[in-house]
Amino acid sequence: MLFGKCLQYHPAAELPQGQPGLAGIARCADFLRMRAYFRALRDERRQLGWKGLLRKRGWRLVALVVVYYLVRDTILYVLIPLAIAAGVLKR
Numbered sequence: 001m002l003f004g005k006c007l008q009y010h011p012a013a014e015l016p017q018g019q020p021g022l023a024g025i026a027r028c029a030d031f032l033r034m035r036a037y038f039r040a041l042r043d044e045r046r047q048l049g050w051k052g053l054l055r056k057r058g059w060r061l062v063a064l065v066v067v068y069y070l071v072r073d074t075i076l077y078v079l080i081p082l083a084i085a086a087g088v089l090k091r
Helices: 022-057 059-090
Strands: none
Touching: 022 059
Protein backbone atom coordinates (compact mmCIF):
# COMPACT_ATOMS: atom_id res chain seq x y z
CA MET A 1 0.00 0.00 0.00
CA LEU A 2 1.44 3.33 -1.06
CA PHE A 3 0.22 5.60 1.76
CA GLY A 4 -0.42 3.00 4.46
CA LYS A 5 2.39 4.20 6.71
CA CYS A 6 1.98 7.94 6.20
CA LEU A 7 1.19 8.68 9.86
CA GLN A 8 4.50 7.24 11.00
CA TYR A 9 7.74 9.17 11.28
CA HIS A 10 8.70 10.91 8.05
CA PRO A 11 12.15 12.55 7.81
CA ALA A 12 10.95 15.30 5.44
CA ALA A 13 8.53 16.54 8.10
CA GLU A 14 11.19 16.71 10.80
CA LEU A 15 11.48 19.74 13.06
CA PRO A 16 14.87 21.01 14.27
CA GLN A 17 14.29 19.38 17.68
CA GLY A 18 14.06 15.98 16.00
CA GLN A 19 10.32 15.48 16.50
CA PRO A 20 8.11 14.66 13.53
CA GLY A 21 6.47 17.75 12.02
CA LEU A 22 2.72 18.17 11.97
CA ALA A 23 2.56 19.32 8.34
CA GLY A 24 3.24 15.86 6.94
CA ILE A 25 0.83 14.25 9.38
CA ALA A 26 -1.91 16.76 8.52
CA ARG A 27 -1.49 16.09 4.80
CA CYS A 28 -1.70 12.36 5.43
CA ALA A 29 -4.80 12.80 7.59
CA ASP A 30 -6.49 14.73 4.76
CA PHE A 31 -5.56 11.99 2.31
CA LEU A 32 -6.88 9.29 4.64
CA ARG A 33 -10.18 11.16 5.11
CA MET A 34 -10.57 11.55 1.36
CA ARG A 35 -9.76 7.88 0.79
CA ALA A 36 -12.34 6.87 3.41
CA TYR A 37 -14.96 9.07 1.68
CA PHE A 38 -14.33 7.45 -1.70
CA ARG A 39 -14.43 3.99 -0.15
CA ALA A 40 -17.80 4.83 1.42
CA LEU A 41 -19.06 5.95 -1.99
CA ARG A 42 -17.83 2.68 -3.49
CA ASP A 43 -19.60 0.64 -0.83
CA GLU A 44 -22.83 2.60 -1.30
CA ARG A 45 -22.67 2.05 -5.04
CA ARG A 46 -22.21 -1.66 -4.51
CA GLN A 47 -25.24 -1.82 -2.21
CA LEU A 48 -27.57 0.61 -4.03
CA GLY A 49 -26.32 0.50 -7.61
CA TRP A 50 -25.62 3.56 -9.72
CA LYS A 51 -29.23 4.80 -9.68
CA GLY A 52 -29.51 4.45 -5.91
CA LEU A 53 -26.21 6.23 -5.37
CA LEU A 54 -27.31 9.12 -7.58
CA ARG A 55 -30.66 9.32 -5.74
CA LYS A 56 -28.95 9.31 -2.34
CA ARG A 57 -26.02 11.65 -3.09
CA GLY A 58 -27.75 13.69 -5.78
CA TRP A 59 -26.16 16.51 -7.70
CA ARG A 60 -23.28 16.83 -5.26
CA LEU A 61 -21.83 13.61 -6.65
CA VAL A 62 -22.31 14.81 -10.22
CA ALA A 63 -20.62 18.13 -9.35
CA LEU A 64 -17.70 16.27 -7.75
CA VAL A 65 -17.13 14.23 -10.91
CA VAL A 66 -17.42 17.29 -13.17
CA VAL A 67 -14.97 19.30 -11.07
CA TYR A 68 -12.51 16.39 -10.94
CA TYR A 69 -12.46 16.02 -14.73
CA LEU A 70 -12.39 19.80 -15.27
CA VAL A 71 -9.29 20.17 -13.11
CA ARG A 72 -7.62 17.09 -14.58
CA ASP A 73 -8.24 18.10 -18.19
CA THR A 74 -7.16 21.69 -17.55
CA ILE A 75 -3.85 20.46 -16.19
CA LEU A 76 -3.32 17.90 -18.95
CA TYR A 77 -4.48 19.84 -21.97
CA VAL A 78 -3.84 23.47 -21.06
CA LEU A 79 -1.21 23.97 -18.35
CA ILE A 80 1.28 21.28 -19.38
CA PRO A 81 1.29 22.29 -23.08
CA LEU A 82 1.63 25.97 -22.09
CA ALA A 83 4.57 25.14 -19.83
CA ILE A 84 6.23 23.13 -22.59
CA ALA A 85 5.62 25.91 -25.14
CA ALA A 86 7.01 28.53 -22.75
CA GLY A 87 10.12 26.43 -22.22
CA VAL A 88 10.62 25.90 -25.95
CA LEU A 89 10.12 29.58 -26.79
CA LYS A 90 12.66 30.70 -24.18
CA ARG A 91 15.47 28.82 -25.93
